Amino acid sequence: MSRVAGLDPGRSKCGLVLVDTDAACVETGFVLPRDEVVEELERWKQERALGLIVIGNGTGSRGWFERLEPLASVKTVDEQGTTLRARQRYWQLWPAQGWQRLLPEGLRMPPDDLDAVAALVMVEDHLNLSCHWPGEPPRFKSEPEP
Known part of the structure; x- marks a missing residue:
C-alpha cells in the first residue's frame, strides 16, 4: 500500500491529507495549526508507512x-x-444538499476551510489520480470548537 501526504501550507494554518494511492482513497484529512504539521506527519510515517509528501x-x-x-x-x-x-x-466529493442544490455551483460556499481539499487537489494533480473521500464531509475547522 502506497501512501502520499498532501500539504497546503499557510502562514497560520495548513491543510493536510493522507491518500492511499493503491485504493485512490483519502484516509484522513484536516486543517490544523502550522506548528502541529510535522508531529502529525511523523505519526503517519510511523503508523502508516508514509512514502511521499506533496x-x-x-x-x-x-x-x-x-x-x-x-x-x-x-x-x-x-x-x-x-x-x-x-x-x-x-x-464533487460531497454534493450540495437541500436548498443549496438550487444555487449555481459558483455561488455555493462550503461550510468550512478548504485547505485539506486544496492539499488533495495538489496530490491528485501530481499523481494524475482522482481520489474518493468516503463518508460525510469532515469538519475542516482550523480553530478549536468553543
Whole structure:
C-alpha cells in the first residue's frame, strides 16, 4: 500500500491529507495549526508507512522542505489556482444538499476551510489520480470548537 501526504501550507494554518494511492482513497484529512504539521506527519510515517509528501509552493511554503525531508521524499508542486479548484472539488466529493442544490455551483460556499481539499487537489494533480473521500464531509475547522 502506497501512501502520499498532501500539504497546503499557510502562514497560520495548513491543510493536510493522507491518500492511499493503491485504493485512490483519502484516509484522513484536516486543517490544523502550522506548528502541529510535522508531529502529525511523523505519526503517519510511523503508523502508516508514509512514502511521499506533496507540498504546495505558495507563500507559506518557505522553510518546510528542510523540516519534511527527514520524514519522506518531498515534492514541491505549483499550487496556483488550487483554492478555487478545491471549492469545486468539495462539491464533487460531497454534493450540495437541500436548498443549496438550487444555487449555481459558483455561488455555493462550503461550510468550512478548504485547505485539506486544496492539499488533495495538489496530490491528485501530481499523481494524475482522482481520489474518493468516503463518508460525510469532515469538519475542516482550523480553530478549536468553543
